[in-house]
Amino acid sequence: MIPASFDYVRPQSLEDALARLGEHGDDARVLAGGHSLLPVMKARLADPGVLVDIAGIESLSGISESEDGITIGAMTTHAEIEASASVQGRCRSLAEAAAAIGDVQVRNRGTLGGSLAHADPAADYPAVILAANAEITVAGADGERVIAADDFFTGTYETALGAGEIITSVRIRASAARGSSAYLKAAQQASGFAVCGVAARVALDADGAVERIRVGVTGVAATAYRATSVEDALTGAAPSAESIRKAAATAGEGVDALDDFYAGADFRRHLAGVYAARAIGKAWIRAAGE
Amino acid sequence: MEINISINGESRTFDVEPRTLLVHLLRDDAGLTGTHVACETSICGACTVLLDDKAVKSCTVLAAQAQGCEVTTIEGMANGEQLHPLQEQFWEKHGLQCGFCTPGMILTANQLIASNADPTDEEIRHGIEGNICRCTGYQNIVDAISAAAAQMRD
Numbered sequence: 001m002i003p004a005s006f007d008y009v010r011p012q013s014l015e016d017a018l019a020r021l022g023e024h025g026d027d028a029r030v031l032a033g034g035h036s037l038l039p040v041m042k043a044r045l046a047d048p049g050v051l052v053d054i055a056g057i058e059s060l061s062g063i064s065e066s067e068d069g070i071t072i073g074a075m076t077t078h079a080e081i082e083a084s085a086s087v088q089g090r091c092r093s094l095a096e097a098a099a100a101i102g103d104v105q106v107r108n109r110g111t112l113g114g115s116l117a118h119a120d121p122a123a124d125y126p127a128v129i130l131a132a133n134a135e136i137t138v139a140g141a142d143g144e145r146v147i148a149a150d151d152f153f154t155g156t157y158e159t160a161l162g163a164g165e166i167i168t169s170v171r172i173r174a175s176a177a178r179g180s181s182a183y184l185k186a187a188q189q190a191s192g193f194a195v196c197g198v199a200a201r202v203a204l205d206a207d208g209a210v211e212r213i214r215v216g217v218t219g220v221a222a223t224a225y226r227a228t229s230v231e232d233a234l235t236g237a238a239p240s241a242e243s244i245r246k247a248a249a250t251a252g253e254g255v256d257a258l259d260d261f262y263a264g265a266d267f268r269r270h271l272a273g274v275y276a277a278r279a280i281g282k283a284w285i286r287a288a289g290e
Numbered sequence: 291m292e293i294n295i296s297i298n299g300e301s302r303t304f305d306v307e308p309r310t311l312l313v314h315l316l317r318d319d320a321g322l323t324g325t326h327v328a329c330e331t332s333i334c335g336a337c338t339v340l341l342d343d344k345a346v347k348s349c350t351v352l353a354a355q356a357q358g359c360e361v362t363t364i365e366g367m368a369n370g371e372q373l374h375p376l377q378e379q380f381w382e383k384h385g386l387q388c389g390f391c392t393p394g395m396i397l398t399a400n401q402l403i404a405s406n407a408d409p410t411d412e413e414i415r416h417g418i419e420g421n422i423c424r425c426t427g428y429q430n431i432v433d434a435i436s437a438a439a440a441q442m443r444d
């Protein structure tokens with residue numbers, strides 16, 4: 001399995017990379033870690049004429065921490081995110097999602113930006129990105145812009161990323177003082193992709209009631225979504241195992257679920273409820289205890 | 291295109307097509323056939339090599355992406371006639387039958403031990419989840435990696 005022929009360029013700066021994308025238009029694709037794009041090219045499902053490898057652009061890698069959050073460069077690998085004390089401390093669900101991707105070798109190469117741009121409906125990150133209300137910074141010919149998580153995933157393998165744009169970083173606000181998050185998934189046994197993955201992020205007030213909660217679901221529908229019915233049901237009240245279970249049960253309700261060989265639509269909707277309850281419960285216990 | 295890669299400590303230059311996969315460069319251009327290729331779809335791990343000390347599936351890396359990097363293959367593990375502890379213990383503990391998965395297993399295990407000198411059996415199993423063996427049932431592979439880690443701690 002060898003890809004069709006293409007030209008390869010490896011710009012050393014973001015400006016140069018954007019210029020190359022502008023020059024080649026639709027014929028060019030950005031190559032990050034290559035762990036989504038190369039398999040697709042090897043299967044000849046994509047045959048771009050030019051690959052713009054952004055691995056040489058140093059400013060796109062690394063994790064930086066500020067008072068109120070973390071910024072993760074688009075070329076940061078899953079392995080780096082999984083191992084990062086900053087990520088574990090500020091957004092535990094992101095570290096858990098990174099650790100749940102593929103296997104050691106895949107995590108060594110695959111990148112946050114690459115995975116987000118690919119927008120596989122069964123990828124792990126989208127659930128966390130939605131739950132964490134992350135901001136995705138992208139650069140294009142006209143400069144930078146920030147895309148809110150809620151606006152980013154627009155369909156199966158489709159995002160709000162415009163032609164010629166490159167994701168440069170992802171910003172996530174730190175969990176609240178009494179807040180935490182969790183990501184859990186039911187993985188497809190052979191591929192490891194999410195049949196259902198749920199990320200929950202919870203902030204509690206001084207009395208232990210839920211001040212804010214966001215729940216992201218991946219693998220269940222054609223694109224990752226927020227379980228807003230669950231969020232609404234739990235906001236404002238002190239949670240209990242029972243109230244979480246009851247609210248979470250609606251996570252898959254009315255969703256046009258994927259239906260395939262591995263899991264039927266009804267089963268996926270059911271899993272959404274079960275995993276939402278588990279992820280919210282875990283985030284809640286962490287928030288109350290941390 | 292011309293690329294420079296250091297393979298097992300030796301700097302080498304190759305003239306390849308941009309679409310050449312690292313595994314094919316290693317096997318066909320560098321003549322190092324110890325790196326195996328099976329699934330070609332980043333599942334099995336037979337093609338695992340170290341790229342700047344990190345285990346990667348070389349069927350899913352372009353040779354061009356390895357420009358300027360250091361690659362370690364199974365041929366680079368032994369020191370002359372002296373087998374690497376992992377090689378020795380795979381032999382000692384019967385960690386292989388047909389041997390097809392072995393080079394990949396050994397390179398993945400090498401990264402595991404580099405970051406965790408005393409892994410538990412469970413950590414070993416988790417660490418080699420990206421390497422498939424169709425023969426051994428894994429138990430002897432886990433034993434071999436565990437014994438190699440112990441030998442390397444001594």
Ligand code: FES
Pocket residue numbers: 326327328329330331332333334335336337338347348349350
């Ligand atoms: S041949 Fe590369 S993972 Fe199977």
Ligand code: FES
Pocket residue numbers: 385386387388389390391392422423424425426
């Ligand atoms: S020893 Fe035969 S595949 Fe592992």
